[in-house]
Amino acid sequence: MEHPRHPFSVRGLAAAVGMSVLMAGGAAVAEESMPGKGVEVIPLKSSIAEETFQTMLVMKALEDLGYDVQDIKELEYAAGHVAIANGDGTFMADHWNPLHVDFFEEAGGADKIYRAGTYSSGALQGYLIDKKTAEAHNITNLGQFKDPEIAKLFDTNGDGTADLSGCTPGWGCEKVIEHHLDAYDLRDTVTHNQGSYSAIIADTITRYQQGESIFYYTWTPYWVSGVLVPGQDVVWLNVPFSSLPGARENVDTALPDGSNYGFQANKQQIIANKEFAEANPAAAKLFEVMKLSANDISAQNLKMRDGEDSEADIERHTEAWIKTHQETYDGWLEAARAAAE
Structure with a gap:
């Protein structure tokens, strides 16, 4: 008398067990590859x-x-x-x-x-002016803006002060700029223009393209220095001495090459x-x-x-x-x- 065959042979059972192990292992691998x-x-x-x-x-x-x-x-x-x-x-x-x-x-x-x-x-920040004005008046340092005659070169609205295209409130850079205006005694000769940086810098670039003198803050890496190229179109200004607000008040902002843009790298x-x-x-x-x-x-x-x-x-x-x-x-x-x- 023949015994009815079990639907799973020993070989089939082994294969099924092997497959389940593989599936479990695959799930574990998938979980390891997707830890989040x-x-x-x-x-x-x-x-x-x-x-x-x-x-x-x-x-x-x-x-x-x-x-x-x-x-x-x-x-x-x-x-x-x-x-x-x-x-x-x-x-x-x-x-x-x-x-x-x-x-x-x-x-x-x-x-x-x-x-x-x-x-x-390697992110840098600082102040720049157009190269033409810098060379014509031998301007290399932000401290020179204490001179009203130098400051007037960058006056865009007729109030007699240099107009700095500055930093959007809340970014952190505005605190340093405001500190610098006091530290370098520039309150009477420099106006820090704030608002939407993208709008302010777009206007600054337009004025440069029209042949006007420009004075602005920027940072790298950023696209501005690909349009206003330092050394070619504009120059970085050094500061009279290192001076930062808050916890960094005693920090030296000089770079390894001796330049000092007023901000730490x-x-x-x-x-x-x-x-x-x-x-x-x-x-x-x-x-x-x-x-x-x-x-x-x-x-x-x-x-x-x-x-x-x-x-x-x-x-x-x-x-x-x-x-x-x-x-x-x-x-x-x-x-x-x-x-x-």
Whole structure:
């Protein structure tokens, strides 16, 4: 008498067990490759549109680690640091160190905010004037603006003072500029024009193109120095001596080559909520290892200035950067995943 065959042979059972093990292993591998699965991330940035590129690059990497990345929320730096500290935002990709040191400390410092690595280095700030006026009147130093005759060369509205195209309130640079006006005794001869920096600098460039003298603040990396090229169109001004506000009052701002533009050289860092970073070692490691050159930032920013400034444009620029630097990008993700193991 034949016994009915069991629908699963020993060989079939072994195969089925093997398949389930493989599936479980595959799920584990998938989980390891997506350590951020189900975790929400809220990116923050300031009102500077050109910061979107740096921010979006971090967002793409987080998405590739499985994080649920929300749309960017816009806050100026002081409020942004507080939001990061309180957990109302997850990360900000443009913390300038040491320019934003007071914002960092006032928001709770290292007890509340995670900060490691250097996203972009060699950022400079300072005052510039057009080269033609500089050479005609031998102007090399901001201290010369105490002379009313020098200051009048840069008067755009007829009030007799030099008009400085300055810094948007809330960025941090405005505190340094206001401090300099007092430290170098320039209150009577220089007017610090503030508002929307993009609008102010656009007007400044137009005036330069019309042959007028210009006096402005800017920073690098940024597109402005690709249009008004230092050494060719404009020159950096030195300051009479180092003088900074707040916790940096005794800091020497001189650069290695002896130039002193009145601001420390900065590095840009990614900052994040401390609790988030501790709970998400993959993201914390990513924030630490990501690096973007000043030249790449400036090149992308110049594309935005030339009209490629929509969200779709910036996303395309970001994807193109990743494709060109795929090995580097994959290395970031590998390091992040390893940290989560």
